[in-house]
Amino acid sequence: MKKLLIATALMALTAGAALAQQTVRMGTEGAYPPYNFINDAGEVDGFERELGDELCKRAELTCEWVTTDWDSIIPNLQSGNYDTIIAGMNINEERSKVISFTQNYTPPAPSAYVALSPDADIKTGVIAAQVNTIQSGYIAASGATLLEFATPDETVAAVRNGEADAVFADKDFLVPIVNESNGELVIVSEDVTLGGGIGMGLRQSDTELRGKFDAAITSMKADGSLNALIKKWFGEDADVF
Amino acid sequence: MSCYLTSGKHLNLYWAFGTVLLLLAVTAPVAMTFGFLGAMAARSQHLVLRLIGKGYTAMVRGVPDIVFFLFFVIALDQGIEYLNHLIRCPDWTDPVRNGLEFRVCPEAKVPLGASEQWVHQFYGFMLAVLTFSLVFGAFAANVLYGAMQAVPRAQLETAEAYGLTQRQVFRRILVPQMWVYALPGLSNLWMILIKATPLLFLLGVQDIVYWARELGGAKTQAFDYPHPDWRLYYFLFLLVFYLAFTRLSEIVLNRVSARLSRGQATAAGEAMRKAGI
Known part of the structure; x- marks a missing residue:
């Protein structure tokens, strides 16, 4: 019985890779309203939640949201605890040395x-x-x-x-x-x-995933839906593309 | 008010109490086991075992807890994934270590990227239990080692004179008598363990302190229940919880101590005998 339990647990943890459509884990801080925050239902909410879900839909990815401390948000990405950082992170030179960014999804704010x-x-x-x-x-x-x-x-x-x-x-x-x-x-x-606008952060080796998100952001910029989203969360007079 | 206190976020806070209590309930016996094995190894006649036992206590006790929590867990997690990677993806050519990045093939992730969120949380919780147990086990090993040495030699010698083997002496004389010496040290450890649980957040487990901070922070209209900074009240609530819990532990430990002293060749045992308890 015990062995059976252990085996089941191991299965749950490791197996099922074959049928796994790759899930993209989206890492955010959950403490920076209105960019990202944990709403009263205990779920990730905010501008980036709505944006991220739309990007995943356009890139045909299954996404899952994870929260982490801001301080360890880059190390946790590098060690693979999640696959993207979408947490109001401005693109700058220093960060670009350790992770790679998609194009910005807000103008320099x-x-x-x-x-x-x-x-x-x-x-x-x-x-x-x-x-x-x-x-x-x-x-x-x-x-x-x-x-x-x-x-x-x-x-x-x-x-x-x-x-x-x-x-x-x-x-x-x-x-x-x-x-x-x-x-x-x-x-x-x-x-x-300051900075070059907010972008999604990814591991430097994850070029394929970055390409998908880049394309999705481009399409949202092209059809104006990104500007609409920015206005919805940051007010009518927010900077848009 | 009742709506506020039963929001999803508050339910998470209540669950976190369960997580903390569960962690304590699992960690305490596991740490005791590590401690007991460590103490036995440290007293062993074999040099290798002795070195392992003493090395374990010396190493873990010498490293600051917080370093242990930051370094060991990541090393353990990556070690597991690396082994898994070697087994599952022998054809993988990209380097696993790439600068600061650690990247195994997707099939080797533990747990898998596609797993449900609870699996990730369960895995994180198990890592936390293991880390807490290793750290506190080392301290417990030292306490138990000292307690074993504190049992009067005359007691053991008497047993040997009756013809008991070393193993019998250990099981029937030494271990039953050592607990009374070990208890003050072990109760210290228990108290420290209770208060160390907020370190859970370092390991990615969202504990009561995390949710108290999250709920108490000032909220704007973006939330259903905007309010100013209420962290003080949430933290006071936690203070009451921790105080009540440590007080309860103290009462129980005092009872256990009295129970263990009965009939022992110690001052407390002697006092009890004289008082006719």
Whole structure:
């Protein structure tokens, strides 16, 4: 009986490869609304969920969503725990050295500072940013003191409780938070545009899969459905292609 | 309110309590087994066994837990996949290690990419159980080793004088008497194990701390139930849970300790005898 159980478990884990239509596992963070977040039903939701499902449909792939910590999102891709990163990740040179990106599916997006008062010191003060983001890299290179957090939510909380003078993040992430703060939070100074837009990250050896997603993104750009999706999630005046 | 507390996300939080309790329930006996074997090996007459036993405790105890959790699990996971890869895809020509990438053929993935999500979760959970057991087993091995050494030599010598073999002495005299010496150390380990469960998230298992953080974070209108930062309340709830759980453990362990001291040649046993318990 015991042997039978073990054998069944092993079968479940390893066998069935023959009939396996390749499933693409989509890795995301699930903590960056409206890009990606875990909704109240406990499922991945947001702009990238809707986009990813559409891309998979167009590329005729079966996709499954997986969430992981932002901090380990690239190592987990490289060790094969999932096959793509679709997590609001901006295309930049540093990341392109270790993973390969599809073409961007959002135009280069502005980042913004948010603080409790409009005259917050963003030049030399303490600025909160999420670890390993283009924003944290930007702050580190500026004259300000960088305070890093593991999740986007904590960076905003740090401003609210006075730990940091301001938070620096994607504007699309910050705007809903500012709008719903009843005037507690304000956007400081002009926007800063960083990175080359958001793309899907894949292993550098996965050229075939990257080609499929690239083609799907191209077709969504061509028929305007991508622009419609961007407007749906980021508002009518969002940057489109 | 009741709608809020029964949302899918909250159900995940409640499930996570089950996951944590299950992890403890499985890990404790497995770690004890590792510990017992390790202690036996460390006391063995054979040099090789002794080296294995002592090496195991020294190595695991010397490495910070968090390094162990980050390194060992990945190494184990990749080791399994690599062996599987050698068996299933002998014709594969692409390099498995390609810079920082680790890439085996799709048929060798454990679990398969196409498997259901629960299979992935189950596999992650089993890796977690194994890692926790190895780490805590090493500590338990040291505790048990010390406890075995603490049993008065006179007890063993008496047994030998009665003509018991080494094996009988070990089973009938040494092991029953050592528990009372081992218990303080083992109860420490149990308490630490309870508090170490949030490390589960490092292993990709979504535990109660993960869901508390996820649920407590400020929510905008993108969610069904927008609310400000409620992490404090969620974490207070976890604090109560952990305190209640460790308190309960303490009560049980005290009872076990009293039970084990009865009739033993220790100060506690002697005090009980005098008090006529």
